[in-house]
Amino acid sequence: MAQPRTLFDKIWDSHVIAPAGEGTYLLYIDLHLIHEVTTPQAFEGLRAAGRKVRRPDATIAVSDHNIPTSNRSAGIDEPESKLQVDTLEQNVRDFGVPYFPINSINQGIVHIIGPEQGLSQPGMTIVCGDSHTATHGALGALAFGIGTSEVEHVLATQTLIQAHAKNMLIEVNGSLGAGVSPKDVILAIIGKIGTAGGTGHVVEYAGSTFRAMSMEGRMTVCNMTIEAGARAGLVAPDETTFAYVKGRPYAPKGAAWEQALAYWKTLPSDPGAHYDKSVRLDTADIAPHVTWGTNPEQTAPITGRVPDPAEIDDPLKRAAIERALQYMQLKPNTPLVEVPVQRVFIGSCTNSRIEDLRAAAAIAKGRRVAEGVRALVVPGSGLVKHQAEEEGLDRVFLEAGFEWREPGCSNCMSMNNDRAEHGERIASTSNRNFEGRQGPNAKTHLMGPAMAAAAAVTGHLADVRQLG
Amino acid sequence: MEKFTQLRGIAAPMPMPNIDTDKIFPAVYLKTIKRTGLSKWLFQEVRFRADGSENPDFVLNQGPYRQAKIIVAGDNFGCGSSREHAPWALTDFGIKCVIAPSFADIFYNNCFKNGLLPIALPQDLVDQLMDDAKKGANAVLTIDLEQQTISRPDGEVVRFEIDPFRKHCLLNGLDDIGLTEQKAADIGAYEEKARATRPWVFGMTQKAGA
Numbered sequence: 001m002a003q004p005r006t007l008f009d010k011i012w013d014s015h016v017i018a019p020a021g022e023g024t025y026l027l028y029i030d031l032h033l034i035h036e037v038t039t040p041q042a043f044e045g046l047r048a049a050g051r052k053v054r055r056p057d058a059t060i061a062v063s064d065h066n067i068p069t070s071n072r073s074a075g076i077d078e079p080e081s082k083l084q085v086d087t088l089e090q091n092v093r094d095f096g097v098p099y100f101p102i103n104s105i106n107q108g109i110v111h112i113i114g115p116e117q118g119l120s121q122p123g124m125t126i127v128c129g130d131s132h133t134a135t136h137g138a139l140g141a142l143a144f145g146i147g148t149s150e151v152e153h154v155l156a157t158q159t160l161i162q163a164h165a166k167n168m169l170i171e172v173n174g175s176l177g178a179g180v181s182p183k184d185v186i187l188a189i190i191g192k193i194g195t196a197g198g199t200g201h202v203v204e205y206a207g208s209t210f211r212a213m214s215m216e217g218r219m220t221v222c223n224m225t226i227e228a229g230a231r232a233g234l235v236a237p238d239e240t241t242f243a244y245v246k247g248r249p250y251a252p253k254g255a256a257w258e259q260a261l262a263y264w265k266t267l268p269s270d271p272g273a274h275y276d277k278s279v280r281l282d283t284a285d286i287a288p289h290v291t292w293g294t295n296p297e298q299t300a301p302i303t304g305r306v307p308d309p310a311e312i313d314d315p316l317k318r319a320a321i322e323r324a325l326q327y328m329q330l331k332p333n334t335p336l337v338e339v340p341v342q343r344v345f346i347g348s349c350t351n352s353r354i355e356d357l358r359a360a361a362a363i364a365k366g367r368r369v370a371e372g373v374r375a376l377v378v379p380g381s382g383l384v385k386h387q388a389e390e391e392g393l394d395r396v397f398l399e400a401g402f403e404w405r406e407p408g409c410s411n412c413m414s415m416n417n418d419r420a421e422h423g424e425r426i427a428s429t430s431n432r433n434f435e436g437r438q439g440p441n442a443k444t445h446l447m448g449p450a451m452a453a454a455a456a457v458t459g460h461l462a463d464v465r466q467l468g
Numbered sequence: 469m470e471k472f473t474q475l476r477g478i479a480a481p482m483p484m485p486n487i488d489t490d491k492i493f494p495a496v497y498l499k500t501i502k503r504t505g506l507s508k509w510l511f512q513e514v515r516f517r518a519d520g521s522e523n524p525d526f527v528l529n530q531g532p533y534r535q536a537k538i539i540v541a542g543d544n545f546g547c548g549s550s551r552e553h554a555p556w557a558l559t560d561f562g563i564k565c566v567i568a569p570s571f572a573d574i575f576y577n578n579c580f581k582n583g584l585l586p587i588a589l590p591q592d593l594v595d596q597l598m599d600d601a602k603k604g605a606n607a608v609l610t611i612d613l614e615q616q617t618i619s620r621p622d623g624e625v626v627r628f629e630i631d632p633f634r635k636h637c638l639l640n641g642l643d644d645i646g647l648t649e650q651k652a653a654d655i656g657a658y659e660e661k662a663r664a665t666r667p668w669v670f671g672m673t674q675k676a677g678a
Contacts, residue, residue: 017658018651021633026651028658030669038551040501049645060673066499080499087501098673124669131550131574145574147552148503149581149644157648159655163631165573195486196544196570229544231573250675252668260668295486295547316542320485413495413549432548434490436513 004270006167007236008202011142011267015125020161027162030124032059032154033110034097036066036088037415038129042152043091053095054158060119061092061099064109065415069378069405072103081416095155108381108407111135111349115219116381118248122237122264127154132349132431133232134225138218139245140237140267142202145226166276168201168230172209174283179465181359182217183351183429183448185209185281186224187289191299193279198230201277204269205235209283215244216355223350224431227296236268290336290461291433291446293324298433300336302451302463308332327435328443336461339445343426344375344456345438346402346449348412351429352380354387356449360429361393363453363467369401370459376403376418378410402456414438427455470583471641475564475611477537480527481601485542489575492546492554506553507560528561532605540594540601541568545586546575555582565611567618569594580634581644585613587628597626613639 005013017026032055039061046052053059066081068074076082085102092099100106106113111132114120122140127133129151136143150160170189176182190197203225210218218235225233235241242261245251252260287301298321300307306325309332312318325332330339346352346360357379369375377397379385385407388394394404411418412430420426420439429452433444445461454462497509515526522529528536539558545568546554555578558566565585579586589597600620601607610619613635618626637644648655663670 018654020647020651021636023631024633026648026654028655028662030666031672037498041503041552044501044503051645057671057674058669078499084499084501119672121669123666129550131548145550147550147555147574147578147581149552149578153645153648156645157655158659159648161633161644161648195547196572199544199570199573226548226574229547229572250672256668260666263666295488316485323484413490415495415498432488432490434488434548436494437490440513440518 004272004274006269006273006275007140007204007234007267008142008167009273011123011125012164014123017159024161024163026159027125029127029154029158029160030058031119031126033114033126033128033133034059034061034151035110035128035130036063036084038148039091039151040084040087041148042155043095045152046095046155051156053097053155056096056098058158059097059155061088061097062107062110062113063088063102065409065413067102067408068416069408069410069418072406078417105382105386108384109349109352109409111223112352112380112384115139115215116248116383118245118251121245121251121260122241123267127160131226132223135219135223135349137222137225137232137234138215140234140241140264142232142234144231165202165231166200167274168198168203169275169278170203170205171207171278172205172281172283173207174209175212176209176283176286179288179450180283180286181288181448181450182213182220184286184289185283186221187291187296187299187446188281188286190224190228190296191289192281193228195227195295195297196229198225198228201230203228203230203233205233210235211238214355215240216353219353220350224296227431237264288451288464289447290451291444292328292330292336293321294327294433294435296431296433296446298324302336302461304336306330306332306334306336337463339461340425340459341427341445341455341461342373342424343420344373344452345378345411345426345428345430346376346452347378347380347410348430349380349409350431351449352378352384354384356429357384357388357393358391360449360453361396363450363464364400364402364457365396367400367457369456373456373459375401375456376405376411378405378418379407381407400457411438427452427461469581469641469643472564472583472585472613472638474613475537476608478532478535479538479540479597479601479607479609480533480536481598482527482539482541483598486544486547487541488548489546489551489554490548493551493557498551498553503556505560506557510557510561532607535562537562538565538567538609538611539563540597541566543569545571547572550574552578552581555579555584559584567594567597580638583638583641585611585638587618589626589628593626
C-alpha cells in the first residue's frame with residue numbers, strides 16, 4: 001500500500017522536477033500571476049541577462065496596487081504610480097504576456113480575478129509576487145507568495161527552488177452563528193495560533209465548517225493564512241469547488257473539463273495522512289471578531305474589552321501589548337464597542353467579493369453612515385462591481401452615504417490616494433493592522449464586511465448582531 | 469550576487485517581535501522601479517520624524533549603530549508582505565546579517581537572493597546576543613558562514629544552523645537562475661510529461677472562452 005498523502009503532498013509530488021540540493025527541490029509552476037509593484041526589477045533582470053519569459057501562456061498580468069479608484073478615465077495622476085503601471089504595460093508588450101488593461105471589466109485585484117476568471121484551479125501550483133497569493137488555495141491549489149528574485153526565476157524558467165514545507169491541519173467544525181463570517185473564523189484561528197503559528201508549514205483547512213462554506217468564504221480564510229505565518233493554506237476541492245470553476249472563461253471545457261474533473265477528484269487527502277501539527281476549533285467558540293492591536297493575532301470577540309497588559313505574565317508579550325495599545329491609543333479594559341472610528345474601508349483581496357458586498361449592504365440598507373465617518377466600498381474587480389450594480393448594491397451604499405469606487409487594492413496598503421488622514425481610526429475588512437499601513441499613524445481594526453458596515457453606521461466598533 | 473563568507477561589524481539591538489515588512493519598508497515607497505538606493509526609506513516611519521529630521525530615539529540613528537552591519541531582533545522578523553524591497557533596503561544600508569529567534573518564510577527566502585544572511589537561534593542565545601548588541605561601540609560580532617559560527621565580543625563562539633544548499637549559494641555568490649538553467653533538459657522532460665497528464669493547464673492564459 002502506498003503511504004497515505006495529504007492534498008499538499010500530492011500537489012507537491014506531481015510538480016517536483018528534480019532535487020535541487022540538499023533538502024530543496026526544483027518545483028514546476030503552472031500559473032504565474034504578476035502585477036505592477038513587484039515585477040519591474042524582475043523584467044529589468046531578464047533584459048540585462050538577455051532572457052525571455054519561458055511560458056507567457058502560463059503568465060497573466062494586471063495592475064491593481066497603484067491605481068486610482070475614482071475617475072479612472074482621467075488616467076493616473078501620481079507620476080510614480082503612473083510610471084510603475086506604464087512599466088508593466090511596456091514589459092507585457094515586450095515579453096508577450098497577456099494583460100487585463102485598467103479600463104477592462106476584467107481588471108481587478110490579482111487575487112480576485114484569478115479565481116473569478118477560472119485561471120486558478122485545483123491541483124495547480126500558483127505563485128505571485130504578493131503574500132496574499134495564499135487566497136487561491138481555496139480552490140485546492142498550492143498557491144504562495146514570492147519575492148521579486150523568485151518572480152524573475154519563474155519568468156525565466158517556470159520553476160522555483162523550494163524546500164519542502166511541513167503539513168499542518170486546521171480543523172474547524174460546526175455551523176457559523178448568526179452574524180459570524182468566514183473573516184471571524186480566520187481571525188479566531190490567528191488569535192489562537194499566533195502570527196508565527198504556521199511558519200514553515202502549508203495549512204490544510206478541514207472540517208464541516210469549511211465544507212459548508214462558499215468559495216468566497218474559503219478565499220477569505222485562505223487569504224489570511226500568511227498572517228499566521230504559513231505561506232499557503234488550502235481547502236480540498238469538492239462539489240462546491242467544481243461548481244464554482246465550471247463555465248468560467250479560462251476553465252477547461254468539454255472533454256478537457258471531464259479529464260480535469262477526474263484528476264481533481266483524486267486530490268483530497270488520503271485517510272490516515274500525516275500532519276506534523278494539528279489544531280482544532282469549534283464554531284461555538286467563534287463570535288464576530290475585531291483586532292485591537294497592531295498585528296492580526298491581537299484580536300478579540302467584539303463583546304470583549306481591550307486587554308490589560310498588567311494581567312500578562314510573559315514579559316515579551318506584555319511589552320508587545322503595551323506598545324500596541326500605545327500606538328492604537330487605547331486604554332486597557334475599554335469595551336471594544338465603545339471605540340469610535342473615523343473611517344471605514346470595505347474592500348481588499350480578503351473581502352471584496354460579491355458575497356462580502358452583499359453582507360455589508362444588508363447592514364447599510366436603510367441606515368446612514370454616522371456623522372464624521374468616511375466610508376469607502378471598493379469592489380475587488382470590474383466584474384464584481386458590475387454584478388453588485390446589477391443587484392442594486394451600489395444604490396444601497398450610495399443612499400447610506402458610502403462612497404462607491406472602482407476596483408483595486410486601495411486603502412488596504414494605500415499605495416494610491418486612498419489613504420487615511422493622519423491618525424485616523426479605521427474599521428477595515430483588509431488583512432493587516434500593521435502600524436502606518438493604511439496611512440500615517442493610522443489605527444486599523446480588522447473585521448468582516450458586515451461588521452465594518454455596522455461600524456460605519458454607528459460610528460464605533462459595533463456588534464453586528466445588535467443591528468439585526 | 470555578492471559572496472558572503474565572513475562579516476565583522478556592529479550589531480544593533482531591535483528587541484521587538486513581529487518587525488514586519490511594512491515597518492522595514494513602507495508600502496508608499498514601493499512605487500520605485502529600481503532595486504538600488506532604497507536605504508533612504510529603510511524603517512522610514514520610525515527612523516525619521518514628520519518634518520524629515522532623524523528620530524534620535526531610533527537605534528540606527530545612534531552613534532556607532534549608524535555603521536551597523538548586523539541586526540539582532542525579536543521573533544518573527546520580516547512578517548507580512550512579500551516585498552523584496554525589505555532586504556534590498558537593509559543591504560543598501562549596510563546590514564548583511566539579521567539574527568532572530570525566527571523569521572517569516574518569504575522574507576527568509578528573499579534574504580538569500582541578496583547576500584543577506586538570516587540566522588535563526590533559540591531565544592536564550594538571541595537574548596545573550598541582544599545584550600551584546602546593547603554595548604554600543606563594543607557591540608561587535610564576527611560571523612563566519614563557512615564555520616557557521618558567531619563570535620561574541622567576549623570571544624565566546626555560538627554555532628548556528630543553515631541549510632547546506634543555501635550556504636553553498638551564499639558562499640559562492642551563485643545566481644539561482646543560472647543554476648536552474650543547467651537543468652533545462654529536466655524541465656523540458658517534465659513539461660512533456662505534464663502536457664500528457666494535465667493538458668488543460670497548458671496555454672491557459674491565452675485561451676479565454678475557448
